[in-house]
Amino acid sequence: MSVSLFWHYAPSLISGFAVTILCWAVGGALGLALGFAIALIRRLKLAPLNWPIRIFIEIFRGTPFLVQLFLLYSGGPSIGLKLSATAAGVLGLALYSSAYFAEIFRAGFAAVPAGQIEAAVSVGMAPLDTMMRVMLPGALIAAVPAIVNMLIILSKETVVLSIITVPELMYQVQTMAAETFTAFDAIFGMAVFYWLLVEAVSRLGARIEARVTAYLAQQGAPA
Amino acid sequence: MKPEVILHSFSYLTRAAATTVAVSFAGIIFGFAIGALVCAARVSRRPWLRRAGAVYISVFRGVPLLVQLLFIYYFLAEYGLDVPAIVAAVGALALSSAAYQAEILRGALNAVPHGQGEAATALGFSGLDIWRRVLLPQALRISTPPLISEFILLLKASSLVSVVGIAELTRVSMNIASETYRPLEAYLAGGLFYLAINLCLAALGALAERRLGTPSAR
Amino acid sequence: MIELAKVGKSFGAHEVLRGVDLSVERSEVVCLIGPSGSGKSTLLRCVNFLEPYDSGAIRIDGRLIGYEDKPDGSRGRMRARTLREMRREIGMVFQHFNLWPHMTALGNVAEPLRRVRGLATREAADRAMAMLTRVGLAAKAEAYPSHLSGGQQQRVAIARALAMQPRLMLFDEPTSALDPELVGEVLEVMKSLAAEGMTMLVVTHEMGFAAHVAGRIAFIDEGRIIDEGPPAHVFHQSPEPRVRQFLQTYHDRNAF
Numbered sequence: 001m002s003v004s005l006f007w008h009y010a011p012s013l014i015s016g017f018a019v020t021i022l023c024w025a026v027g028g029a030l031g032l033a034l035g036f037a038i039a040l041i042r043r044l045k046l047a048p049l050n051w052p053i054r055i056f057i058e059i060f061r062g063t064p065f066l067v068q069l070f071l072l073y074s075g076g077p078s079i080g081l082k083l084s085a086t087a088a089g090v091l092g093l094a095l096y097s098s099a100y101f102a103e104i105f106r107a108g109f110a111a112v113p114a115g116q117i118e119a120a121v122s123v124g125m126a127p128l129d130t131m132m133r134v135m136l137p138g139a140l141i142a143a144v145p146a147i148v149n150m151l152i153i154l155s156k157e158t159v160v161l162s163i164i165t166v167p168e169l170m171y172q173v174q175t176m177a178a179e180t181f182t183a184f185d186a187i188f189g190m191a192v193f194y195w196l197l198v199e200a201v202s203r204l205g206a207r208i209e210a211r212v213t214a215y216l217a218q219q220g221a222p223a
Numbered sequence: 224m225k226p227e228v229i230l231h232s233f234s235y236l237t238r239a240a241a242t243t244v245a246v247s248f249a250g251i252i253f254g255f256a257i258g259a260l261v262c263a264a265r266v267s268r269r270p271w272l273r274r275a276g277a278v279y280i281s282v283f284r285g286v287p288l289l290v291q292l293l294f295i296y297y298f299l300a301e302y303g304l305d306v307p308a309i310v311a312a313v314g315a316l317a318l319s320s321a322a323y324q325a326e327i328l329r330g331a332l333n334a335v336p337h338g339q340g341e342a343a344t345a346l347g348f349s350g351l352d353i354w355r356r357v358l359l360p361q362a363l364r365i366s367t368p369p370l371i372s373e374f375i376l377l378l379k380a381s382s383l384v385s386v387v388g389i390a391e392l393t394r395v396s397m398n399i400a401s402e403t404y405r406p407l408e409a410y411l412a413g414g415l416f417y418l419a420i421n422l423c424l425a426a427l428g429a430l431a432e433r434r435l436g437t438p439s440a441r
Numbered sequence: 442m443i444e445l446a447k448v449g450k451s452f453g454a455h456e457v458l459r460g461v462d463l464s465v466e467r468s469e470v471v472c473l474i475g476p477s478g479s480g481k482s483t484l485l486r487c488v489n490f491l492e493p494y495d496s497g498a499i500r501i502d503g504r505l506i507g508y509e510d511k512p513d514g515s516r517g518r519m520r521a522r523t524l525r526e527m528r529r530e531i532g533m534v535f536q537h538f539n540l541w542p543h544m545t546a547l548g549n550v551a552e553p554l555r556r557v558r559g560l561a562t563r564e565a566a567d568r569a570m571a572m573l574t575r576v577g578l579a580a581k582a583e584a585y586p587s588h589l590s591g592g593q594q595q596r597v598a599i600a601r602a603l604a605m606q607p608r609l610m611l612f613d614e615p616t617s618a619l620d621p622e623l624v625g626e627v628l629e630v631m632k633s634l635a636a637e638g639m640t641m642l643v644v645t646h647e648m649g650f651a652a653h654v655a656g657r658i659a660f661i662d663e664g665r666i667i668d669e670g671p672p673a674h675v676f677h678q679s680p681e682p683r684v685r686q687f688l689q690t691y692h693d694r695n696a697f
Binding site for chain 1: 489491521525526527528529531532533535537538539540541542543552553556557598601602605
Binding site: 058059062063064065066067068070071074075076078079156157159160162163170183184187188190191194195196197198199202 | 281282284286288289290291297298301379380381382383392393396400405407410411413417418
């Protein structure tokens with residue numbers, strides 16, 4: 001593939017990359033918020049909500065992401081949900097990741113040693129304060145590695161969006177490949193690009209994890 | 224909403240489900256074989272082998288599966304013989320899964336208490352025997368639950384091979400959607416089939432966890 | 442100040458406390474000793490209702506804790522807010538310290554002052570600093586628990602409980618999780634508290650502490666207090682064979 005040809009497609013590739021980042025960031029942020037909300041609601045143990053939440057999580061963790069996307073994009077109009085490809089893509093990423101984040105936060109809450117809660121109770125702290133000052137910080141810190149991991153997985157799932165014609169990077173690469181008959185080179189370039197990107201993000205993620213859990217390095221004592 | 228659509232296509236979907244399971248199963252089996260080799264490389268005493276193993280894992284976990292799949296597909300088209308798309312499909316699933324399975328196996332090997340190998344050495348076991356009789360059986364037992372989880376993940380990932388035309392659940396759902404003009408029912412049906420398969424696998428996984436447990440709990 | 446009358450508690454089918462009677466006077470130091478599984482920690486945790494007791498009555502300064510006597514003679518659970526108010530007056534120190542890992546030592550001590558006593562940040566910090574100085578850890582105020590030794594963490598935990606100015610303090614095996622050389626610094630703080638007249642109920646294996654600091658010792662076995670009295674009585678003149686047998690192993694192990 002010639003350099004001038006690549007230059008010609010540079011703008012569309014850059015725009016594709018921008019769309020990828022946008023979908024990942026917005027989808028991830030929504031997924032985190034929704035997953036966190038679900039985890040909090042679950043802790044309230046409201047009987048009527050238990051089953052709908054469990055079903056939600058089972059559906060979005062038990063079916064392929066691609067099927068979920070098709071359902072939203074192609075099946076949506078049948079129930080009055082007319083979404084653009086990008087909107088469907090972002091919504092899909094959000095719902096998909098929220099099910100995983102809900103479980104991650106649940107594990108985070110469970111990881112807070114009971115003793116820390118007992119200390120708060122024994123000193124007369126109100127339940128709201130105990131949650132906000134002891135439980136939540138502990139749970140969030142415990143959840144950081146899993147959250148970082150899931151965000152990386154989500155970044156790889158964005159390429160699936162190309163199948164429902166979201167104009168992200170993969171889609172642009174395939175368009176370019178089709179128009180210039182350079183499928184092999186284009187896909188190879190894409191693979192290398194993603195490999196380097198994921199490798200870089202993984203290392204960044206590891207650094208962030210280390211910083212956040214630094215002072216937990218040697219935990220005082222088990223509960 | 225017309226549920227009759229689902230009922231009419233039931234046999235069609237069932238065959239597709241079988242294809243999905245078959246493709247995923249082939250992927251996990253070949254993935255195990257390759258993964259075992261990569262794991263052996265990762266724990267080898269030779270630094271270049273360890274490096275090679277690490278690079279393999281980094282590449283096949285870093286590159287999205289869809290990209291791997293298309294790459295193999297075009298690679299075979301460009302250089303290979305005229306092979307059916309199924310080869311690209313199973314190949315991509317296997318190569319990708321191998322990276323994850325290698326890490327699972329490595330984790331399982333690490334989880335076998337060191338003392339067991341040491342006791343065997345002190346008793347005069349040969350290296351090969353320590354592997355065959357002490358380390359491998361335990362590592363395989365420890366790795367079974369996470370491997371079942373990996374199978375579940377692979378099954379979901381197999382939906383991507385629809386893009387190279389394999390007649391598995393997702394592809395068939397797409398076909399039903401375009402033939403009947405009822406995409407909602409078609410994809411719901413496909414989703415339900417996936418769910419059903421996954422629930423069975425999850426039950427299998429839970430059974431495996433209970434029966435195999437942790438070795439030190441003997 | 443603390444009155445336990447016929448306190449009973451079961452975990453499912455397992456009866457852990459079988460009618461315990463005990464009283465602790467103001468400024469008294471009472472040590473609870475006994476074998477593992479005897480119920481001593483459970484009993485302690487019932488005093489501030491961390492564990493609910495099933496039968497009998499526990500009163501703090503005459504006030505029943507955990508339950509309310511209703512006008513029709515039956516008993517109902519105490520309102521959560523009332524329970525919290527009562528807990529403010531009871532300090533508790535745990536075997537595993539239970540410091541909050543995401544706060545500094547100062548933060549740990551100041552947090553209850555801000556959230557429970559409602560003090561302003563500055564005031565809470567000042568009071569917390571004074572407490573840390575009291576336990577000899579002023580220099581470690583900005584350190585996180587994971588950077589402190591076990592003995593230091595436990596002293597911070599004591600400061601945290603003390604800062605609330607409780608009327609009495611409960612200690613649940615405060616030195617059991619510590620390396621032997623760190624036990625001393627914690628016992629010193631506890632001794633100074635006793636010397637100042639703090640009412641203390643201590644579950645412990647530290648017989649030396651019990652012998653020298655306790656005003657009374659209660660021996661508990663299988664959910665019942667089978668002997669109690671001044672240290673001299675329990676350690677050397679107990680008529681109960683179970684007590685003598687338990688203490689014998691201590692004498693044997695410690696007489697080198």
